[in-house]
Amino acid sequence: MTPPIRILLTIGTDMHLFARPIAWLDRYVADRPGLAELCVVQHGNSPAPLVAGGSAFIPYDELVRFMGEADVVITHGGPATIFEARGQGRVPVCVPRNPALGEHVDGHQQRFARYLAAKGAVLLSEDEETFIAHLDAILDDPGVASVHRNAAATAAAVSAVEQIVDDLVPRRTARPRRAMTGAGARA
16 A cells, blocks of 8 residues: 655746755755655756655656545646646645746746745745745644635635625616607608
8 A cells, every 4th residue: 555645845947947846845854764655746847855755757647546535735937837746735835946046947836936925825945944844734734734615715715706796897787768759750
């Protein structure tokens, strides 16, 4: 029987090296006996982890399954990966790529991740101390990073959106017919 996945780290497939979160995770699990065996790291073109288990690439279906199984999902700042994790019920720990460190061409991941963090959609980790704090909190209580799915809340949100649309879209009403006069009038 395969042990459960506690931590999944996926950094995507960008050509730029992104060793920072891999090193952070390696240091984290090195101090916690038995945890390394419960980690999966998709490291792309970056160096493989030294302590945690890793693979350069993981097939999409398997990666999505891991997201749904893991207590902690750690991602780069790519929108598709972030929203896939959320779709699997996980609020991801997001470590956006930093162009100043050669991890990307510009700061769009940082801007996007900061925006999502302000909305509560990701747990932003731009430094190792915050990264460790997020992992500790989630491993102590996995519900901290769970996207709560509540049927009543979803129904209320749908109703609220419907009301907004109803208020914004003018209703088509029948206009009274005007009597025609002049040349176009029939006798």
